[in-house]
Amino acid sequence: MTSAVTAHELTKSYPGHVTALDGLTLTVRAGEVFGLLGPNGAGKSTTVKILTTLARPDSGSATVAGHDVLRHPARVRRAIGVVAQRSGLDPMASGRDNLTLQGRLFGVRGHALTSRVDELLDRFDLAGAAGRNVRGWSGGMQRRLDVALALVHRPEVLFLDEPTTGLDPEVRTAMWSEIARLAADESMAILLTTHYLDEADRLAARLAIVDGGRIVAEGTPAQLKGELQGDAVHLELERPADEPQARQAIGTVARLREVSFDGRLLSARADDGAAAVPAALAALETAGVGVATVTVARPSLDDVYLRHAGRRFAA
Ligand SMILES: Nc1ncnc2c1ncn2[C@@H]1O[C@H](COP(=O)(O)OP(=O)(O)OP(=O)(O)O)[C@@H](O)[C@H]1O
Numbered sequence: 001m002t003s004a005v006t007a008h009e010l011t012k013s014y015p016g017h018v019t020a021l022d023g024l025t026l027t028v029r030a031g032e033v034f035g036l037l038g039p040n041g042a043g044k045s046t047t048v049k050i051l052t053t054l055a056r057p058d059s060g061s062a063t064v065a066g067h068d069v070l071r072h073p074a075r076v077r078r079a080i081g082v083v084a085q086r087s088g089l090d091p092m093a094s095g096r097d098n099l100t101l102q103g104r105l106f107g108v109r110g111h112a113l114t115s116r117v118d119e120l121l122d123r124f125d126l127a128g129a130a131g132r133n134v135r136g137w138s139g140g141m142q143r144r145l146d147v148a149l150a151l152v153h154r155p156e157v158l159f160l161d162e163p164t165t166g167l168d169p170e171v172r173t174a175m176w177s178e179i180a181r182l183a184a185d186e187s188m189a190i191l192l193t194t195h196y197l198d199e200a201d202r203l204a205a206r207l208a209i210v211d212g213g214r215i216v217a218e219g220t221p222a223q224l225k226g227e228l229q230g231d232a233v234h235l236e237l238e239r240p241a242d243e244p245q246a247r248q249a250i251g252t253v254a255r256l257r258e259v260s261f262d263g264r265l266l267s268a269r270a271d272d273g274a275a276a277v278p279a280a281l282a283a284l285e286t287a288g289v290g291v292a293t294v295t296v297a298r299p300s301l302d303d304v305y306l307r308h309a310g311r312r313f314a315a
Contacts, residue, residue: 002029002030002066003027003028003029003030003063004028004029004030004031004032004064004065004156004157004189005026005027005028005034005051005062005063005064005157005189005191006026006027006028006062006063007024007025007026007027007047007050007051007060007061007062008025008060008061008062009023009024009025009059009060009061010023010024010025010047010050010057010059010060010061010062011023011024011057011058011059011060011213012046012050012055012057012058012213013058019212019213020043020046020213021043021046021047021050021057021060021213021214022043022212022213022214023060023213023214024043024047024060024210024213024214024215025215026047026208026215026218028157028189028191029189029206030156030187030189031187031188031189032183032189032190032205032206033179033183033189033190033192033203033204033205034189034190034191034192034204034205034206034207034208035192035193035194035199035200035203035204035206035207035208036048036191036192036193036194036207036208036210037193037194037195037197037200037204037207037208037209037210037301037305038193038195038209038210038211039195039211040195042210042211042212042213043210043212043213043214044161044162044193044195044210045085045161045162045193046213047193047210048082048159048161048191048193050062050069051064051069051076051159051191052064052076052077052080052082052159053069053073053076053077056070057070064076064079064080064157065079065080065156065157067079078106078153079155079156079157080155080156080157080158080159081149081150081151081152081153081155081157081158081159082150082158082159082161083146083147083149083150083158083159083160083161083163084161085161085162085165087142087143087146088146088149089134089142089145089146089149090134091133091134091135092133092135093133093134094130094131094132094133094134095121095126095129095130095131095132095134095137095145096117096121096130096131098134098145098149099117099120099121099145099148099149099152100113100114100117102149102152102153103116103117103152103153106152106153107153108152108153113152116152116154117152120148120151120152121148123148124144124145124147124148124178125144126141126144126145126148129141138171139166139167139168139171140167140168140171140174140175143163143164143167143171143175144175144178146163147160147163147175147178147179147182151182155188156188156189157188157189157190157191158182158188158189158190158191159190159191160179160190160191160192160193161193162193162194162195163175163179163192163194164176164194164196164199165195172199176199176202176203179192179203180202180203183203192204197300197301197302197305198301200221200301201221201300201301204221205220206218206219206220207219207220207221207224209224209304209305209308209309211308211309216308216309217304217307217308221301224301224304225299225300225301225303225304227304227307228269228299228303228304228307229269229271230269230270230271230272230273230299231269231270231271231272231273231274231276231296231297231298231299232267232268232269232273232296232297232298232299232300232303233256233267233268233269233270233273233276233277233280233294233295233296234265234266234267234293234294234295234296234297235265235266235268235280235281235284235291235293235294236264236265236266236291236292236293236294237264237265237266237289237290237291237292238264238289238290238291238292239264239289239290240263240264242288242289242290243261243264245287245288245289246261246266246284246287246289247259247261248287249283249284249286249287249289250266250268250280250283250284252283253276253279253280253283254279255270255271255272255275255276255279255280256268256269256270256276256279256280257269257270258307260306260310262306264292267303267306268280270296273296273297274296277294277296281294
């Protein structure tokens with residue numbers, strides 16, 4: 001299968017010894033939604049900036065739609081659509097004018113442009129508001145127009161950099177449907193960055209977890225979750241200061257494995273969570289450790305993140 005995006009051993013540092021990328025390698029296949037998942041500062045935006053030719057790596061190489069990003073940036077730019085974290089809309093222009101201008105910038109003209117603009121306004125349910133300045137539009141409508149703008153010239157690869165950050169839950173869910181439809185209808189590769197685990201789980205055919213400028217895990221959401229056998233057990237201690245006693249006590253509970261602590265939250269895995277919990281509570285009680293809450297759950301991407309990044313997801 002052909003690759004829509006390849007990044008090989010990308011590194012990038014910013015002044016002040018900030019390592020943004022530390023040897024990041026990934027491949028996005030044609031026609032797939034690939035999720036790049038990581039907390040603030042993990043290196044997602046830097047990766048997108050390099051792949052969209054807005055920044056140069058210190059070392060490493062990358063291709064997008066078959067073009068080398070360093071040698072042929074203009075070709076890359078023609079082949080991609082980008083929805084950046086900050087909106088690129090002109091608030092004083094109408095939705096239709098924003099789309100038309102964007103099309104012209106990419107050399108789309110005449111009837112082809114008018115019909116493409118109408119098609120996108122319809123598709124993103126923006127036709128009714130098309131003549132009004134976007135300044136008066138809701139956040140969700142503006143975000144949909146951002147996505148429409150990125151599609152005017154029919155790009156081969158679409159970059160969505162945290163497309164739902166700042167949207168309220170209802171608008172976020174609607175945006176998820178738009179993205180899922182887009183991926184299904186067009187055979188377009190989509191690279192989506194997000195710090196929402198549920199977003200990556202829902203939209204991405206494959207995803208990579210990025211942490212400290214490197215990919216620490218990669219696969220389909222099901223594969224990544226499948227690596228974790230059994231139930232996830234989470235116990236919240238009443239007092240953070242009890243951690244040393246809790247560690248010692250929980251070490252005696254044979255039914256629990258992969259035990260980790262993050263503040264007052266103790267996480268572990270168990271083949272049978274329902275049987276492991278009473279044993280854990282008894283051991284903690286004997287050690288004088290109070291427990292505030294207990295949960296037992298099937299593995300989630302959050303657990304995958306904990307396993308690979310060594311700490312809880314703090315987006
Ligand atoms: N222009 C810059 N100058 C200095 N440091 C920067 C710059 N841009 C990013 N960084 C730093 O590089 C690291 C990676 O940042 P990046 O924006 O790529 O992460 P991110 O995963 O996209 O985070 P977010 O989810 O907050 O957008 C961070 O430590 C960040 O502070």
